[in-house]
Amino acid sequence: NAGVTQTPKFQVLKTGQSMTLQCAQDMNHNSMYWYRQDPGMGLRLIYYSASEGTTDKGEVPNGYNVSRLNKREFSLRLESAAPSQTSVYFCASSDGEWGEQYFGPGTRLTVT
Amino acid sequence: AQKITQTQPGMFVQEKEAVTLDCTYDTSDQSYGLFWYKQPSSGEMIFLIYQGSYDEQNATEGRYSLNFQKARKSANLVISASQLGDSAMYFCAMREYGANSKLTFGKGITLSVRP
Numbered sequence: 001n002a003g004v005t006q007t008p009k010f011q012v013l014k015t016g017q018s019m020t021l022q023c024a025q026d027m028n029h030n031s032m033y034w035y036r037q038d039p040g041m042g043l044r045l046i047y048y049s050a051s052e053g054t055t056d057k058g059e060v061p062n063g064y065n066v067s068r069l070n071k072r073e074f075s076l077r078l079e080s081a082a083p084s085q086t087s088v089y090f091c092a093s094s095d096g097e098w099g100e101q102y103f104g105p106g107t108r109l110t111v112t
Numbered sequence: 113a114q115k116i117t118q119t120q121p122g123m124f125v126q127e128k129e130a131v132t133l134d135c136t137y138d139t140s141d142q143s144y145g146l147f148w149y150k151q152p153s154s155g156e157m158i159f160l161i162y163q164g165s166y167d168e169q170n171a172t173e174g175r176y177s178l179n180f181q182k183a184r185k186s187a188n189l190v191i192s193a194s195q196l197g198d199s200a201m202y203f204c205a206m207r208e209y210g211a212n213s214k215l216t217f218g219k220g221i222t223l224s225v226r227p
Binding site: 035040041042043058090100106 | 116147149155156157158159162203205214215216217218219220
């Protein structure tokens with residue numbers, strides 16, 4: 001039981017490049033989330049998926065797109081990376097409305 | 113206005129002593145949940161404890177307890193018998209009713225445990 005997995009762990013992009021961050025969970029959770037963590041800012045929600053087939057914007061969605069591929073997988077895409085997107089990205093999942101969220105190990109992204 | 117406020121500067125505690133990490137929150141909902149997460153230097157986010165707004169008892173999980181004062185809108189984390197491994201960043205978070213399980217996080221508090 002791996003919990004929440006994320007790939008890659010580290011990535012360096014040049015401004016304007018695109019990439020997709022992958023997230024998968026094996027806990028049969030309905031809800032999945034993408035957060036970014038910047039120094040001094042705590043975690044901020046980018047997008048979330050309350051259930052398979054639905055996605056909604058969070059606090060900081062600009063510059064990102066998401067896909068809930070199936071119940072297990074939730075990907076985050078940067079179409080044209082910008083230095084302001086340099087951050088640590090966390091994927092999380094939860095079971096139902098009030099379950100605690102379980103986090104993946106994070107992806108450290110640097111955009112030069 | 114910030115929904116979760118963690119204003120303490122870096123906190124220090126002696127090993128084996130207790131420490132309280134402060135968290136205040138702002139919501140107009142009657143139904144909400146409060147969470148604490150630990151982030152060690154390795155970077156992962158570890159769930160510690162949960163308190164529901166209707167829970168009458170303060171939540172406890174091993175050495176962690178949550179001092180929930182609803183009228184003051186505070187949800188302080190108390191760590192008893194601190195250990196060196198407790199050195200980490202600690203985040204308070206809130207989920208409001210009908211928010212589709214979205215968590216709003218505070219900016220975190222750094223705790224250092226001295227031997």
